[in-house]
Amino acid sequence: MTVTTQAVEELSPVKRRTPLADTWENLRRSWGGMIGLTLIVFHVLLALSSPYIVPQDPQLMDAPARNEAPSTEHLFGTDKLGRDMFSRSLVGGRVALVVTMLGTALAMTWGGLTGILLGFLGGKTDEYVMRVVDALLAIPWLLVLLLIISILGTNPWVQTLTFGFTYGYTAIRVARAATLDYVTHEFVLAARARGERKRTIVLKELLPNVLDVLLVDGAMTWSWMLLGFSSLSFLGFGVTPPTPDWGFMIAKNREILAIQPWAVFGPAIMLSTLIIGINLFSDALAKALGLDRSQGAPV
Amino acid sequence: MSKNLIEVENLSIGYYNKGGKLVHVLKNVSLSIKPGETLGLVGESGCGKSTLGQAMMGYLRLGSQVMEGSILFSGKDMFGLSTRDLESIRGNKIALIPQNAGEALTPTMRVGKQIIETLELKTNVSGAATKNRMIELLGQVRLPHPEVMAERYPHELSGGQQQRVVVAMALAGQPDMLVLDEPTTGLDVTTQAHILELLRDIVAELGTAMMYISHDLGVIARVSDRVALMYAGEIVEDASAAEIFKSPAHPYARGLLASIPRLELAGIPNSMPGQPPIPGSLPGCSFTPRCPFATEICSSEPPELKMILQTPHLVRCHNWEKVVATDFSQELKDVYHIVEHKAQDVSAIELSDVEITYHQPNMIDRLRRTPEPPATVSDITLDIKRGETLALVGESGSGKSTIVRTISGLLPAKSGVIQFENCDLTVNVDKRTMDLCKKVQLIFQNPDASLNPRHTVAEIIDQPLKLYFPKMTRDERRARQIELLERVRLDGRYRLRYPGQMSGGEKQRVAIARAFAAEPDVVLCDEVTSALDVSVQAAVLDLLADLQQERNTTYIFIAHDLAVVRAIADRVAVLYQGRLCEVGTVDEIYSPPYHPYTETLMGAVLVPDPDTEPKLLASDTPELAPPAKGCAFQRRCPKFINDLCDEVTPPWQYPQDEDGHKIRCHIPINELLVV
Ligand SMILES: Nc1ncnc2c1ncn2[C@@H]1O[C@H](COP(=O)(O)OP(=O)(O)OP(=O)(O)O)[C@@H](O)[C@H]1O
Ligand code: SF4
Ligand code: SF4
Ligand SMILES: [Mg+2]
Numbered sequence: 001m002t003v004t005t006q007a008v009e010e011l012s013p014v015k016r017r018t019p020l021a022d023t024w025e026n027l028r029r030s031w032g033g034m035i036g037l038t039l040i041v042f043h044v045l046l047a048l049s050s051p052y053i054v055p056q057d058p059q060l061m062d063a064p065a066r067n068e069a070p071s072t073e074h075l076f077g078t079d080k081l082g083r084d085m086f087s088r089s090l091v092g093g094r095v096a097l098v099v100t101m102l103g104t105a106l107a108m109t110w111g112g113l114t115g116i117l118l119g120f121l122g123g124k125t126d127e128y129v130m131r132v133v134d135a136l137l138a139i140p141w142l143l144v145l146l147l148i149i150s151i152l153g154t155n156p157w158v159q160t161l162t163f164g165f166t167y168g169y170t171a172i173r174v175a176r177a178a179t180l181d182y183v184t185h186e187f188v189l190a191a192r193a194r195g196e197r198k199r200t201i202v203l204k205e206l207l208p209n210v211l212d213v214l215l216v217d218g219a220m221t222w223s224w225m226l227l228g229f230s231s232l233s234f235l236g237f238g239v240t241p242p243t244p245d246w247g248f249m250i251a252k253n254r255e256i257l258a259i260q261p262w263a264v265f266g267p268a269i270m271l272s273t274l275i276i277g278i279n280l281f282s283d284a285l286a287k288a289l290g291l292d293r294s295q296g297a298p299v
Numbered sequence: 300m301s302k303n304l305i306e307v308e309n310l311s312i313g314y315y316n317k318g319g320k321l322v323h324v325l326k327n328v329s330l331s332i333k334p335g336e337t338l339g340l341v342g343e344s345g346c347g348k349s350t351l352g353q354a355m356m357g358y359l360r361l362g363s364q365v366m367e368g369s370i371l372f373s374g375k376d377m378f379g380l381s382t383r384d385l386e387s388i389r390g391n392k393i394a395l396i397p398q399n400a401g402e403a404l405t406p407t408m409r410v411g412k413q414i415i416e417t418l419e420l421k422t423n424v425s426g427a428a429t430k431n432r433m434i435e436l437l438g439q440v441r442l443p444h445p446e447v448m449a450e451r452y453p454h455e456l457s458g459g460q461q462q463r464v465v466v467a468m469a470l471a472g473q474p475d476m477l478v479l480d481e482p483t484t485g486l487d488v489t490t491q492a493h494i495l496e497l498l499r500d501i502v503a504e505l506g507t508a509m510m511y512i513s514h515d516l517g518v519i520a521r522v523s524d525r526v527a528l529m530y531a532g533e534i535v536e537d538a539s540a541a542e543i544f545k546s547p548a549h550p551y552a553r554g555l556l557a558s559i560p561r562l563e564l565a566g567i568p569n570s571m572p573g574q575p576p577i578p579g580s581l582p583g584c585s586f587t588p589r590c591p592f593a594t595e596i597c598s599s600e601p602p603e604l605k606m607i608l609q610t611p612h613l614v615r616c617h618n619w620e621k622v623v624a625t626d627f628s629q630e631l632k633d634v635y636h637i638v639e640h641k642a643q644d645v646s647a648i649e650l651s652d653v654e655i656t657y658h659q660p661n662m663i664d665r666l667r668r669t670p671e672p673p674a675t676v677s678d679i680t681l682d683i684k685r686g687e688t689l690a691l692v693g694e695s696g697s698g699k700s701t702i703v704r705t706i707s708g709l710l711p712a713k714s715g716v717i718q719f720e721n722c723d724l725t726v727n728v729d730k731r732t733m734d735l736c737k738k739v740q741l742i743f744q745n746p747d748a749s750l751n752p753r754h755t756v757a758e759i760i761d762q763p764l765k766l767y768f769p770k771m772t773r774d775e776r777r778a779r780q781i782e783l784l785e786r787v788r789l790d791g792r793y794r795l796r797y798p799g800q801m802s803g804g805e806k807q808r809v810a811i812a813r814a815f816a817a818e819p820d821v822v823l824c825d826e827v828t829s830a831l832d833v834s835v836q837a838a839v840l841d842l843l844a845d846l847q848q849e850r851n852t853t854y855i856f857i858a859h860d861l862a863v864v865r866a867i868a869d870r871v872a873v874l875y876q877g878r879l880c881e882v883g884t885v886d887e888i889y890s891p892p893y894h895p896y897t898e899t900l901m902g903a904v905l906v907p908d909p910d911t912e913p914k915l916l917a918s919d920t921p922e923l924a925p926p927a928k929g930c931a932f933q934r935r936c937p938k939f940i941n942d943l944c945d946e947v948t949p950p951w952q953y954p955q956d957e958d959g960h961k962i963r964c965h966i967p968i969n970e971l972l973v974v
Binding site for chain 2: 185186187189190191192193194195196204205208209211
């Protein structure tokens with residue numbers, strides 16, 4: 001019966017709407033998606049503006065006021081060095097946000113394109129490269145990250161490259177799987193028969209079709225990467241102190257959890273709202289694009 | 300008069316679209332079927348046939364609702380029943396046979412087991428009796444060796460055999476009525492003809508009523524006692540099969556019948572302009588914009604479905620009297636027109652001894668020297684003239700697409716020569732010059748798959764323009780896009796549409812425009828009209844013929860519909876299992892002497908005339924690979940000669956001269972002349 005109704009709808013006057021506009025339309029209707037998007041926008045705006053709006057200098061150590069409970073002066077209290085936890089929580093996501101956003105873009109670009117190319121080429125190349133990718137995926141990612149960063153140091157650029165590189169493998173798999181659905185489609189055959197170059201086929205024919213899967217996967221990769229970055233930071237491999245960072249803040253202030261829980265809650269709330277926001281958004285995005293969330297899940 | 304088994308009364312089904320507006324799918328549909336009667340339901344795609352079929356089973360598409368009316372099955376209201384009662388009617392009293400048999404079967408379960416499950420669920424047969432009944436059912440649908448077949452998995456059966464299993468499952472509960480939704484669409488002509496004969500026999504034997512849904516008027520003519528014609532969600536004519544095919548009284552029926560290519564008539568039929576509107580969107584008759592008989596009243600007053608003459612013949616038309624007054628058979632003769640074009644006596648593409656195989660021997664095969672299986676396509680020698688249309692015909696798996704893909708460089712040839720203006724076409728497309736790629740273009744069967752869903756029409760047509768004419772500026776390309784769209788008779792404003800916003804016929808036109816954007820010398824058409832409605836098919840054929848005339852293009856045209864081939868081709872090559880059986884001009888192929896395989900194909904063609912019976916010669920058991928030696932057709936040939944056909948490759952025989960008609964068979968020409 002689907003067929004019938006679809007055909008009927010096809011005959012209705014043309015809607016001059018691009019797929020993008022359609023997606024936005026669907027997204028707008030979803031509560032989760034809008035909440036997610038709001039959280040994300042809030043965090044991005046905060047990261048941009050926080051240095052100028054914080055009530056106190058986040059690095060200022062006010063020795064007499066250590067481990068203070070929340071007050072009107074220190075909304076989240078202070079840590080054991082007497083720094084204002086509210087200000088630190090506000091700015092504590094800046095490095096994480098920049099590193100993971102760039103890292104995600106990098107991962108999706110190189111991983112996505114490699115995946116599409118492999119799916120398109122098929123044959124021996126695909127087989128061998130995928131074996132390497134599978135082998136790399138078998139190593140626990142935290143170990144890989146720790147290894148690379150302990151060698152190369154905690155420079156944010158190095159971190160961006162490292163994250164972008166390691167999270168690219170999952171993007172390869174996702175993009176390749178999505179591409180395999182399309183390579184046998186006749187429009188790809190038509191492009192090959194026309195004599196189009198491989199680059200054109202990958203970029204113009206295949207990429208637009210797997211883009212939705214990649215976008216959803218990218219959103220999820222971002223949230224995984226944030227967790228990854230915070231874990232590293234928790235272990236002391238994130239940012240160089242005294243620059244504040246949520247993960248590191250949580251790690252350091254665990255000791256005073258009993259006396260000053262807000263020193264942990266503050267950064268934890270910030271980190272989790274961002275991650276929840278990203279997840280809500282990617283869920284809604286998947287729905288708006290008509291994808292099954294399971295397709296976009298990292299391995 | 301016996302009582303009706305099912306009665307659809309004034310049924311309207313609709314759904315609310317995103318904007319909250321009511322969209323009708325069916326509008327005031329009334330029809331009835333008596334026990335043992337077969338009603339054929341025809342109409343273009345999207346006119347609501349499947350919706351009606353599903354509604355008869357008590358199914359509604361998610362979001363749709365019954366606006367008014369009812370369906371009474373043996374006096375019970377299908378939409379008033381509880382789910383439980385409905386479930387017990389479905390399969391037991393009324394069963395559905397869908398289009399895609401493969402999908403209806405569970406891939407991981409042996410077919411015998413699946414039938415047994417249905418039996419246990421739907422009937423009170425139990426114990427050892429179920430197995431016997433299962434075997435009996437498989438025998439009833441004429442599967443050879445039912446015991447062996449029962450042990451197979453669906454993928455081990457051919458499409459036709461799968462369809463038979465689905466029929467057997469539907470018959471399990473001994474239903475009073477079958478609803479069949481395009482059950483043979485997508486099957487080979489021979490398989491289709493066999494399945495239809497089977498259904499006819501079963502209905503006659505068991506007294507089952509059928510509602511047979513199809514867009515193929517040949518099929519409808521073969522199975523139906525009565526025919527209901529649907530247009531834009533309404534029944535517009537309802538009459539006995541004989542009447543509707545001989546003297547249709549609705550202009551839409553006439554239009555449809557006049558747009559079918561015919562086996563016995565050369566030339567391309569008239570196409571019907573336009574496409575169906577959304578049901579209920581026009582104030583008067585839905586057919587007005589396309590109707591040659593339309594008068595003033597038609598655009599304001601919706602016509603009633605009324606009984607005409609004395610016979611039970613219902614028509615929904617204000618001007619039916621005028622329609623009936625014009626002689627249909629005379630009208631039919633005038634619509635077929637031949638588009639004149641001259642093939643030159645210069646070769647465009649020459650194939651000699653071409654052999655193509657999918658087999659790739661691995662290391663072990665090479666070490667063990669395993670003998671290679673016979674090639675998928677072998678021994679193809681054809682000379683295609685410039686400006687000519689050569690049709691490749693044969694059943695599914697006969698290697699038609701394989702040959703065309705090799706010519707376009709997507710598949711390598713194993714051996715042989717393919718020559719095009721001194722260029723070698725056996726090489727892969729990567730190794731061809733851009734100029735060569737430009738000259739040979741390919742159009743596919745399914746426009747849904749051959750147009751990138753993410754590109755607008757402008758982007759789609761721009762691709763070959765950018766690729767082959769790099770010097771063109773943006774504005775020149777834009778102008779050219781519009782010109783090309785106009786040539787395929789689409790408005791220039793279509794540039795901004797996405798494939799999802801167009802109908803099947805429009806999409807296929809865009810695909811044609813894309814191919815012609817390259818200004819090709821040779822166009823390879825792989826089943827370009829088989830996914831289209833008859834009304835659109837004629838227009839696409841016409842378009843192809845016109846384009847050919849303008850540029851003297853050479854076509855290689857793959858089709859399984861012999862009537863379509865007759866309409867458009869100059870010469871025909873008949874293929875079986877990748878081997879040529881017969882080559883000749885259209886007139887030579889469509890008259891005796893026939894190759895036994897050509898004769899089989901011709902016999903299976905269903906024509907839109909209820910009085911013509913198909914002649915089923917060979918069995919429809921498909922083969923997976925060509926035989927190792929002898930004639931390719933030996934295993935199915937009704938004229939098989941023992942110890943000769945299975946041993947010796949038959950010679951080419953020439954009824955006239957060596958350049959013309961040729962038939963590859965051991966039987967002498969004068970015997971083949973006797974049909
Ligand atoms: N990729 C493949 N690998 C192995 N065998 C294949 C492959 N593609 C096709 N074949 C086989 O080659 C034979 C010819 O196939 P082909 O698609 O050319 O047939 P066709 O005449 O175009 O059929 P249809 O009418 O169904 O399109 C069939 O037996 C098919 O199973
Ligand atoms: S009512 Fe008028 S427009 Fe409709 S089919 Fe009859 S003549 Fe044509
Ligand atoms: S050669 Fe023999 S098997 Fe082949 S078509 Fe002729 S009679 Fe039939
Ligand atoms: Mg094919």
